[in-house]
Amino acid sequence: xxxxxxxxxxxxxxxxKNPVLIFSLVLLIILLSPILxxxxxxxxxxxxxISGVIIGPHGFxxxxxxxxxxxxxxxGLLYIMFIAGLELDLNQFKNHxxxxxxxxxxxxxxxxxxxxxxxxxxxxxxxxxxxxxxxxFSTHTLVAYPIVSxxxxxxxxxxxxxxxxxxxxxxxxxxxxxIIIGSNEGxxxxxxxxxxxxxxxxxxxxxxxxxxxxxxWFFRKLESEKxxxxxxxxxxxxFAAFLAEVAGVxxxxxxxxxxxxxxxxxxHSSPLMNRxxxxxxxxxxxxxxxxxxxxxxxxxxxxxxxxxIIAGTLTAFALFSKWIAAFITQKFFRFSSTQRQLIFGLxxxxxxxxxxxxxxxxxAGILDENILNGTxxxxxxxCIVASFVTEKAAKKIxxxxxxxxxxxxxxxxxxxxxxxxxxVDTADLGKLLDFAILMKETKSSNPISIxxxxxxxxxxxxNVIKMRYILEEKVKEAxxxxxxISIISSIDHNIASGIVRKSxxxxxxxxxxxxxQKQGIxxxxxxxxxxxxxxxxxxxxxxxHFPRPMVSYGRxxxxxxxxxxHEIGFTMWLTKFQKLSTELxxxxxxxxxxxxxEAILSVSKKIGLSAKFSKKSIEQWEDYFSxxxxxxxxxxxxxxxxxxxxxxxxxxxxxxxxxxxxFSNHGRIVLYPNQYNETDSNKSFSNYTTEPLKKGIENVxxxxxxxxxxxxxxx
Numbered sequence: 001x002x003x004x005x006x007x008x009x010x011x012x013x014x015x016x017k018n019p020v021l022i023f024s025l026v027l028l029i030i031l032l033s034p035i036l037x038x039x040x041x042x043x044x045x046x047x048x049x050i051s052g053v054i055i056g057p058h059g060f061x062x063x064x065x066x067x068x069x070x071x072x073x074x075x076g077l078l079y080i081m082f083i084a085g086l087e088l089d090l091n092q093f094k095n096h097x098x099x100x101x102x103x104x105x106x107x108x109x110x111x112x113x114x115x116x117x118x119x120x121x122x123x124x125x126x127x128x129x130x131x132x133x134x135x136x137f138s139t140h141t142l143v144a145y146p147i148v149s150x151x152x153x154x155x156x157x158x159x160x161x162x163x164x165x166x167x168x169x170x171x172x173x174x175x176x177x178x179i180i181i182g183s184n185e186g187x188x189x190x191x192x193x194x195x196x197x198x199x200x201x202x203x204x205x206x207x208x209x210x211x212x213x214x215x216x217w218f219f220r221k222l223e224s225e226k227x228x229x230x231x232x233x234x235x236x237x238x239f240a241a242f243l244a245e246v247a248g249v250x251x252x253x254x255x256x257x258x259x260x261x262x263x264x265x266x267x268h269s270s271p272l273m274n275r276x277x278x279x280x281x282x283x284x285x286x287x288x289x290x291x292x293x294x295x296x297x298x299x300x301x302x303x304x305x306x307x308x309i310i311a312g313t314l315t316a317f318a319l320f321s322k323w324i325a326a327f328i329t330q331k332f333f334r335f336s337s338t339q340r341q342l343i344f345g346l347x348x349x350x351x352x353x354x355x356x357x358x359x360x361x362x363x364a365g366i367l368d369e370n371i372l373n374g375t376x377x378x379x380x381x382x383c384i385v386a387s388f389v390t391e392k393a394a395k396k397i398x399x400x401x402x403x404x405x406x407x408x409x410x411x412x413x414x415x416x417x418x419x420x421x422x423x424v425d426t427a428d429l430g431k432l433l434d435f436a437i438l439m440k441e442t443k444s445s446n447p448i449s450i451x452x453x454x455x456x457x458x459x460x461x462x463n464v465i466k467m468r469y470i471l472e473e474k475v476k477e478a479x480x481x482x483x484x485i486s487i488i489s490s491i492d493h494n495i496a497s498g499i500v501r502k503s504x505x506x507x508x509x510x511x512x513x514x515x516x517q518k519q520g521i522x523x524x525x526x527x528x529x530x531x532x533x534x535x536x537x538x539x540x541x542x543x544x545h546f547p548r549p550m551v552s553y554g555r556x557x558x559x560x561x562x563x564x565x566h567e568i569g570f571t572m573w574l575t576k577f578q579k580l581s582t583e584l585x586x587x588x589x590x591x592x593x594x595x596x597x598e599a600i601l602s603v604s605k606k607i608g609l610s611a612k613f614s615k616k617s618i619e620q621w622e623d624y625f626s627x628x629x630x631x632x633x634x635x636x637x638x639x640x641x642x643x644x645x646x647x648x649x650x651x652x653x654x655x656x657x658x659x660x661x662x663f664s665n666h667g668r669i670v671l672y673p674n675q676y677n678e679t680d681s682n683k684s685f686s687n688y689t690t691e692p693l694k695k696g697i698e699n700v701x702x703x704x705x706x707x708x709x710x711x712x713x714x715x
Contacts, residue, residue, distance in 0.1 A: 015064040030286040045387045052293020076288025078255040079280040082237050084142050084163050085259020090585040093160050100161045103329045104168025111137035111321035118317050132361045137318045139173045141351035143383050144390035151394045158339035162346040174249045199247040207257045215265050229272050264585040265551045296380045311374035315381050322348040338396045345390030350382045418446045420508040422499045428514040431546045436512050437483050438583045439576050447484035453498035456491050464489045496529040500536035515545035516656050538675035546667050554633035560592035563647040565599035569673030587612045636668040
């Protein structure tokens with residue numbers, strides 16, 4: 001018994017040495033600290049940092065910063081920067097790149113301009129020490145980024161500007177650090193500049209040209225190896241961090257660049273993105289935040305007035321300079337006060353880069369212990385301030401978005417939308433499901449329904465069980481993206497009637513179908529299953545063919561008929577394809593009339609969509625199908641229309657055959673929007689509906705074409 005107690009006391013002797021016990025304690029902190037502090041309306045990030053202070057070597061010395069904790073901490077920091085680059089809306093970033101560059105320049109110059117005279121004239125440090133300390137003011141770490149990501153406001157333009165400005169200011173500061181150290185060591189010569197420039201050029205070339213090509217090849221060749229995708233992404237992140245270090249900048253820059261390089265290849269709603277965020281937010285990032293707290297030595301406040309004055313001065317002016325930069329950005333670009341708070345919150349936290357600069361300066365003998373201790377306290381206070389400000393601003397933006405919604409009914413329909421995927425062809429079902437997940441609104445609580453229709457015969461029950469077993473495998477794959485999937489079975493005399501009946505029963509808004517097979521003569525005369533679905537289901541239908549992974553496409557090429565803007569489903573399908581553009585970071589080429597272009601731009605501005613458009617004006621819809629205009633890596637999207645609607649044209653008959661004939665190797669989608677509601681018809685367009693005459697002409701054409709085909713086959 002005595003031996004057991006001695007063994008137990010040894011295991012629990014501080015600092016803890018048992019790796020299993022250490023890991024268990026850290027996991028317990030990650031689990032409990034956010035839960036306990038949430039009741040006090042304190043951000044969970046602060047709980048993790050304070051926990052690090054308490055258990056760290058300067059607190060109760062429960063843990064010391066071992067190599068294992070240092071490793072997990074480094075991974076967490078790289079993860080924060082990687083996710084920031086990965087979640088950046090590139091379309092929005094391109095739209096606001098000048099604003100990001102302006103903010104990056106401001107958040108670099110303003111703190112540097114304020115910090116230097118404070119350190120040199122007020123605190124009395126040398127020119128070199130003052131420049132180095134002032135450069136620390138300019139850095140910021142996206143410690144509060146998980147807050148905006150969790151609250152769902154990461155796509156706000158204020159976030160895009162803050163994140164985009166991070167890469168500029170941190171890169172500039174870290175290059176400035178290398179220059180100051182080189183100057184202090186006397187190595188600031190021509191060779192230094194050539195080496196730095198060449199290494200950064202090579203690093204950029206590898207990350208933005210070589211890595212994306214390798215990633216595309218890997219994802220295409222190993223499309224079914226989902227776990228390998230995650231390992232590959234991790235390898236890219238750490239390889240990029242290493243390359244950045246070799247190039248002469250900090251590894252965090254490499255991780256951020258890795259996120260930008262893989263941004264287009266990892267859709268935001270994909271299972272891979274879900275895995276990346278889940279593991280990072282559950283494990284690695286909390287480790288980093290705890291390790292930041294472990295650096296804080298609260299006792300520095302008791303080391304005389306000098307340490308207290310330096311710590312207070314550094315902290316106050318670091319926060320003030322970042323607020324000034326955010327304020328100037330707000331006034332310059334006419335942002336709201338809430339957006340200014342969000343920019344300030346994201347850019348005010350000092351952690352990794354700040355600590356790296358101060359430690360390098362301290363080890364080089366440029367900075368003294370007072371600056372080091374004051375900086376560690378600055379890290380704690382700025383992280384707390386950043387967390388509070390960011391969470392408060394993010395919640396305000398969420399409320400403002402709800403209040404300022406310009407289309408309440410549309411917003412409501414997005415939350416309640418329902419998708420159905422009939423399992424007509426199980427071979428294509430996986431790609432259709434991936435596509436539906438990308439298109440589905442995250443606010444919608446309804447699951448994606450996978451429907452299996454079996455013939456009403458003696459083997460119906462067996463076939464239902466067999467199909468359910470096959471479909472359950474698809475459900476497991478989709479579960480990785482945290483998308484709700486439900487399996488529905490139907491027994492009917494034919495596929496079309498079963499699909500239509502179930503779609504009505506489940507109040508489906510969208511049906512996703514594989515590309516229709518070629519029709520025989522009888523089908524052309526009598527109508528095949530797709531025609532019967534089109535007649536029976538009046539909401540949105542998408543027929544799709546994806547010969548390769550979605551991430552391999554380079555542009556959405558959308559062909560739109562004249563007067564499409566007057567259809568009921570216009571806003572719905574436009575928003576869906578803009579969402580697809582955002583998910584895949586793809587530009588959109590729209591081919592339509594000038595009137596339709598104006599309507600598209602008007603709706604986009606009204607709803608606040610960020611997709612990047614290119615426009616091509618052609619009045620004759622059939623002239624849009626030009627192989628010279630449509631590139632090999634385009635995803636071709638044809639917006640069709642049902643008979644009797646305003647935008648319907650006779651050229652749309654057998655549209656699938658015409659599209660497949662000209663673009664057999666392309667990814668392609670034909671969309672039929674919500675059917676035009678005659679009770680709400682616009683009288684000004686009544687002259688466009690000549691349904692009786694059209695039907696008569698079409699029937700004559702069908703009979704003539706069918707008879708001609710028969711006589712050709714039987715001369």
